[in-house]
Amino acid sequence: MDGCIFCGIASGAIPAKVLFQDDHVVAFHDIHPVAPVHVLVIPKRHVASLAEVSPDDREMLGHLMSAVRRVAVETGVAESGFRTVINTGEGAGQSVFHLHIHVLGGRTFPWPP
Ligand code: 5GP
Numbered sequence: 001m002d003g004c005i006f007c008g009i010a011s012g013a014i015p016a017k018v019l020f021q022d023d024h025v026v027a028f029h030d031i032h033p034v035a036p037v038h039v040l041v042i043p044k045r046h047v048a049s050l051a052e053v054s055p056d057d058r059e060m061l062g063h064l065m066s067a068v069r070r071v072a073v074e075t076g077v078a079e080s081g082f083r084t085v086i087n088t089g090e091g092a093g094q095s096v097f098h099l100h101i102h103v104l105g106g107r108t109f110p111w112p113p
């Protein structure tokens with residue numbers, strides 16, 4: 001989508017520290033990390049948020065979750081534990097309106113958040 005930062009990263013037009021990508025997803029390091037490991041997992045296809053997904057997106061959502069596990073393994077936090085966050089809507093802190101999963105690790109995380 002024109003003007004979308006994460007579509008730009010998915011297409012390669014905007015540089016990012018990419019951990020890996022495949023036909024469906026890209027995993028890249030957050031530009032302002034809030035933990036020693038802070039990676040974002042996005043679908044290559046533009047979807048604004050979790051509030052916008054449809055049943056047709058079930059396969060894409062599965063790819064995202066499977067990529068989260070790969071991020072955890074490749075960054076070495078799969079065993080120590082990691083926090084996944086999806087902010088949906090401005091009220092929840094979403095600032096980039098292209099669906100993304102934060103994968104955070106390398107420190108402890110309070111619960112409730
Ligand atoms: P949100 O607040 O929407 O849940 O998360 C957006 C995240 O994207 C933030 O953590 C922010 O640091 C990150 N971000 C925003 N712009 C860029 C960018 O151009 N490159 C990268 N790598 N991360 C970005």
Ligand code: ZN
Nearest residue numbers: 004007046098
């Ligand atoms: Zn986009």
